[in-house]
Amino acid sequence: MGIVGLVYANCFNMWIRGTSCLYYAVEMHNTEKQQAQPVIKVQERSFLSYILSLFTGKIFIGLALLGCLACLVLQYAMNYYLQRKQ
Amino acid sequence: MTEGEKILIVGFAQFEASVQAEFSLVASLIGLVARFIFQPAEEAAYIVFSGSKQSDLATLRQWLQAVLAIGFSAIVFSQLCGANFILIVYKEKWSTESCTYLLHAYCIYCFFMAYNGISEAYAFAKAPPEVLKFLRNLMLVNSVSYIGLSYFLS
Numbered sequence: 001m002g003i004v005g006l007v008y009a010n011c012f013n014m015w016i017r018g019t020s021c022l023y024y025a026v027e028m029h030n031t032e033k034q035q036a037q038p039v040i041k042v043q044e045r046s047f048l049s050y051i052l053s054l055f056t057g058k059i060f061i062g063l064a065l066l067g068c069l070a071c072l073v074l075q076y077a078m079n080y081y082l083q084r085k086q
Numbered sequence: 087m088t089e090g091e092k093i094l095i096v097g098f099a100q101f102e103a104s105v106q107a108e109f110s111l112v113a114s115l116i117g118l119v120a121r122f123i124f125q126p127a128e129e130a131a132y133i134v135f136s137g138s139k140q141s142d143l144a145t146l147r148q149w150l151q152a153v154l155a156i157g158f159s160a161i162v163f164s165q166l167c168g169a170n171f172i173l174i175v176y177k178e179k180w181s182t183e184s185c186t187y188l189l190h191a192y193c194i195y196c197f198f199m200a201y202n203g204i205s206e207a208y209a210f211a212k213a214p215p216e217v218l219k220f221l222r223n224l225m226l227v228n229s230v231s232y233i234g235l236s237y238f239l240s
Binding site: 001002003004005006007008009010011012013014015016017018019020021022024025026028029032045050053054055057059060061062063064066067068070071072074075078079081082 | 094095101105106108109140141143146147148150151152154155156158159160162163166167170171173174184187188191192194195198199201202203205206208209212213214217221224225228229231232235236238239240
């Protein structure tokens, strides 16, 4: 893969670290909830559903759409600039 | 980690000087995004998470959604206007296919960097000492595996 492989290795590294931290965050939350109500069996939040909720939330969708729109505008502006320059 | 990367590029994998230059160029460009957007966000998130006593997954979700959306936008940016951006900002000399490909990869890295930064900020603000110790050990293992993986992938 060449030098790009280094970047992808970094991506993998960050993914592992981030996921382990997030996994512990969800686990801690579940434990805390269970300790607060020891008699009732608290419905646990699964890690996967939490990850899914990140990509379906309003903030993510809104900001991502805004970002995509900004990129499109920038692309047209750059194309226009390069055409004018030629 | 950064120093390890330099050692890998210069000594271990022995890439050509032009490839090293392209790597440095793109790394410093994305480093600006990390320094001016993600680092302040991580610091602010750490302060917010340290302030509340109970675990707060809802706040974490909001922070993560915001930074992940920025990371996602960076990926879209690199795909749509990466080549033109390099051409305009750094002129024809750097506007090569490999440089654009490197920018694509670095923007994907940006997304994971954002994900890791906020998750770690939460864990370090909230986790009990035994979990923190485990996470620090995991980081050590990760650093070693990173060197191996880099060698394998490069």
